[in-house]
Amino acid sequence: MSLLTVKNLKLQFGGLLAVNDLSFTVEKNSISSIIGPNGAGKTSVFNMITGFYRPTSGEIELDGISLINKKPSQITTLGMARTFQNLRLFPNLSVLDNVKSGMHCRTKQAVFGALFQTKSQKAEEKLIEKVALDCIEFVGITKYLKRSAKNLPYGAQRYLEIARALATKPKLLLLDEPAAGLNFEEKQYLIQLIRRVRDEFNITVLMIEHDMALIKQISEHITVIDYGCKIAEGTPEEVLKNEKVIEAYLGKEEVV
């Protein structure tokens, strides 16, 4: 059963057709990925799915609900979370406060509760803190709890973004190049982490990656796009052998 359906998606920037008539689906509980050359339109697809870009035309559905014309915050509330290709943390806030942001859409205390410190307010604060701590623990950066995000090592910042996304309790997690800048050992850790996200939380994962070794290891389904169009799709074995994909994206040499 598919969790996300993208149909005939199109995105135009002035004269540039960044995404062109793209359709694909993401199966529930899968780890899927989108690959393609730089500038193919992968991040743009993410931006449309999460509501940051408005598609020129086409349809996007999450669990049967159309996401077209919805604000990013609404889409997150519906069960989608993402990380950004260029990290978008809250740089001056602590790791803990960064992750607490994820719980915003799952809680509802307002001004009144805060002013009078009502019981339900206090209970919710406890819950927020607990969920945040769990997520931080889960990605393994508990030792940085009180450090401000901008002073974290780069890798830790990546994990922090994932923790923050997990705190929104998503059905679908979108990761934009999560392995960029990680060394081999760290990538192995990331692979474990992504698997655990799916297995322990039942969260479907869709990611963009350029690291073929990583893709081969965990991705069950790949969609390849070039110039905004889908040029191939299937399992890693199928796709990585595809001539078109090799020519446009992989190249002949082995670099990995």
Add this chain to the structure above:
Amino acid sequence: MEMFLQILIDGLVIGAFYSLVALGYTMVYGIIKLLNFAHGDLYMMGAFIGFTLLSFITGDGGVNTGLLGVAIVFIGTMTIVGLLGMGVERIAYRPLLLAPRLSILITAIGVSLSLEYTSMIGWGASYKVYPIKLPNDGLQFLGTQISFAQIGMIVLSALLMLGLRLFIDKTIYGKAMRAIALDQTACSLMGVNVHRIIALTFFIGAFLAAGAGIMSGVYYGTINFMMGFTIGLKAFTAAVLGGIGNITGAMLGGLVLGILEAFGTFYIGGSWKDVLAFGILILFLVFKPTGILGAKEMERM
């Protein structure tokens, strides 16, 4: 119809002043994203230093002051104030380049107060009457009158704007200015002496403001130590209306604001004209959030 034209001309003249000050505002903003609230006070300083120099050369009451003398005073004052602008940057802003932008805003207010009250202590609190006055000669056409001074003012600001525009768009220094606005560190990695370019920007901005300051003294006849405040505010408004950081925008914003005020005064009265001006500004920004010529911010996720 004549009335309409006449108001348009009245508005263009005020607008030309706004534009000149707005240019400096926009330049400094464009490069270090600083709303230099002290900019209007550099205009005031220009007016006062020009006043002193002019009084000096017109000791005889101004009868024998040649055009050359006046030109020298203009250039001299503008240079002095340009250097003053650089000095302000060096002392007050440079140490804060990496601080939160609001902190520099506060510094700018501090600088503004310092300049105003230095002037007050130096030249006194009351109005000074300018030593030279402009002749009233001009043209009459279609039942409207426009003086040569007014024509000169408008043409001069247009030329300055054009020159600046070319400088920023086409020269490598101009490009460096824009690059500094985006990423100072990366810019220094290109071999750009960031501080020097910023200082240059302040010089140009202050230079122009001083020019406008003297012109205002000569044109209106009086100056006082608070004169930079209102025009600073108006120039800021003009710069934003035009699209802050954009040279042509500042020019356009200044003129539009001037014309709006002139029509506002005429049709709804002087006390309400600012409501009209600000009201239109706000309405405009609602539909075009980055001003008349401001580039749409294209932020990638």
Add this chain to the structure above:
Amino acid sequence: MKKYKKQSLGLLIISLFILPFFLNSYWLDVFTLVLFYVVLTQGLNIVVGYTGLLDLGYAAFFAVGAYTTAILMTTYHWSFWLTLPVAFVCAALSGIIIGTPTLRLRSDYLAIVTLGFGEIVKILATNLEITGSASGIYGIPRPAIGSYILSSQKDFYYLILIVAIISIIAVYRLGRSRIGRAWIYIREDEDAAEAMGINRIRLKLLSYATGAVIGSFAGSIFAVKMSAIAPLSFSFLQSVMILLAVVLGGLGSIPGVVIGAVLVIVLPEILRGADDWRYLIFGVSLVAMMIFRPQGILPSKNGTEDASELDESETNDPKQSVSV
């Protein structure tokens, strides 16, 4: 440590309550003004410090409170206390009116729109009959508690002191709540906040409205304390001074902002003796203070415990600071 902190806070509050007995009426008045500024800066702190929205027209809300109370008390003979809720509603509404067109705007455009609204409010006050036009409204009656009429300087000192304490507690609690954090997320990175499911439009409006209500509270008391109000008290300069206090003290930091309020009022008073040099010295000290403490006097730590200060060269990330 924590206990120690609590004790000294208690001590501070007690000393604030007995302070009037040691001050002459001039300094009592100065401290009363300081307390007004404490309230105002707390309100602005929500908008600028927490939410990161630069507001150059905050005095408008101060005016809304003052005029609402003044008009209701003089023209309609309402009791002071009844005017408060009306003032709050008016202020919240005007906060939303000011907020709405600014939602799509970033930093500097926001600044000019708020400045414009501030000016418009002042011009309205200057020109409308109901606000007494230029000479404003005077002869505003004294408020009464039961049969006791608040009239002495001390009475108003205590009134505003209590309001200041209330607003500090309110702003403190809000800052540590779900709503307050959401404001801070918006300040730090609006898009990322939106991606975390935070409806930035609703929260920005809420921020404006809350800030406005606090500002109007100060305004209402100002009206009865002064017994006369005039448009000049709500000028752009007033907005700038409030902002000055907030930034000088440390954006988003409650004790910082309080210190900022004290400085902005007390410093020029101390300098009164310097005559003409007064504002020059004030201006220079502003520059000096910012150079030595660029983050404000007591910057907010945002709950972080970093080992280090910022380094010299690599903090040039525009997103790391509230933009102007």
Add this chain to the structure above:
Amino acid sequence: MKPLLKLTDVNSYYGKIHALNNINLEINEGEIVALLGSNGAGKSTTLKTISGLIKPKSGSIEWNGKSIVGAPVHKIVESGIIHVPEGRRIFSGLTVTENLELGGFTYRKDKKWVKEGIERSFDLFPRLKERAKQLAGTLSGGEQQMVAISRGLMANPKLLMLDEPSMGLAPIIVQEIMRIIREINKQGTTILLIEQNAKAALRLANRGYLIEIGNIVMHDTAEVLREDDKIIKAYLGA
């Protein structure tokens, strides 16, 4: 042979964080030297210290036999050390061409050189030619990386320091970039390379340094490093 660049006992700090601890490092003319290390090890800090963005607390940095400690960044750039920083840091509001022009800032008096440099960049990365007038901020991640590298080349560097140039690039581009690095090197530019793609880096480099928590823990020729167990485990994979 005298090294082109020599760091002796360099210590750098971020506030109180001690990021580089007695770093010793040499680069000879014509070499490609790789700097390996995990996240937060201090690789980027090393480059920043060399290019003058960070002033070391102690130690010496000699460039062509002369100390450059404390020299302003633009002077260091003028002397031929070009640092292509991590995270691209292209000028997002300027067009691709303008970015390149700024890369040639130190050659601003030589209009012809700048013009040819831009052409060369377009030959190197044809994709950039298509996007010449586009604002660099709207380019895709990979395209931005191309701008960053070619911008660095515009200043005709003697030493080119690349901080993770392959980050975020498609495999085919990575191959291309590695080829270009070799090419640049052949034409006489010395290269200091930070790469997470250690396999590619060590294939390219003559020598390599391994840095961990601010300390150089290993340095040797590329062949030796390629065979080292520790390196294999952490950076190369079995």
Add this chain to the structure above:
Amino acid sequence: SEGSSGGTGSSEEILVGVLLPVTGNNATDGKDMLNAMQMAAEKINNDGGVLGKKLKLEVADDACDPQMATTAANKLVSMKVTAVVGGYCSGSTLPASGVFNNAKIPMIVAAANSSELPAQGYENLFLINGLVPDQAQTGADYFNDKGAKNIVIIHDNSAYAKNLADFAKKSVEGNGGKVIGFEAINPEEKDFASLMTKLKSLNPDGTYFTGYYAAGGLMLKQFKEKGVSGFFMVGDGSYSPDIIDIAGAINADGLLVTATPTANFIPGADEFVKDYKSKYNDLTPGPFSALSYNGMNLLADALKRANSTNSEDLRKALKETKGFEGIGQVIEFNDQNSLNQSNFHVMKVVDGDFTLEK
């Protein structure tokens, strides 16, 4: 609280508060007033002081800003001044007078003259300048006499100017004239070109500007440059030699001012003018110097009559003032504590100088 016992600085001194704009746009007139008060105090002290004590002036700046005025007033109250002399701008005098009245400290207002001041009904507030309604009438009558029927009135939105403009409108209309334009300007501005364009299109017989001189001078200049028809008249807020300077002597020629005359027009004030000039570097007394001088002397006189520094006694003594002869005026108060009769005239600028026109 702050008791009704009039305190003193020390046993040898009587502390007198002076509230004036010594900074800001109106500092010129403010300082002229201060000079005269200091001169008066000095003279009184040289003649042996009051009740065996010397007068000591404590100056507080209000810069014509209501909020600053309130703070300054409170400062004077806290210093326990016996009485206050001063008050230039009505806008700042209005709130300050409330502070003094609450503290039961008598205040003699030397210049500010908005009719809203006495309307407050403060028993501790005494006004020795003629009031705005009389001034408005003087101006309107002059226009009427000269056959100027179509009048434009311009104010600057300050409390005083608005007040004067409102009364001027009433007076003009009362005389059967027509107010064809009622405009406001922003005093910080310099460019009145479009307003003058509008005036020109209205073709008025007379224009009455009720604001202060800084804007008045600029307006007059642009009025002439645009060639607007009719008389140009200003109120006493613009009665200052500065207005001639600013507009330029040529443009100022024929300018009309409604004001109580300055010392140099007052018979018998020669000595005052001479003393003032010799004391202050040949500076001519300002438009409100004489009033300020009178105010200080009136205070001294009342203190003597009260034979006490107690504020209630002093208030009573002030109230009971009968036929006090100051320079150019005889002071007696009506039930509103303002002058029984005012002394407004129309002055005209001829050859760069004010002359008495009517």
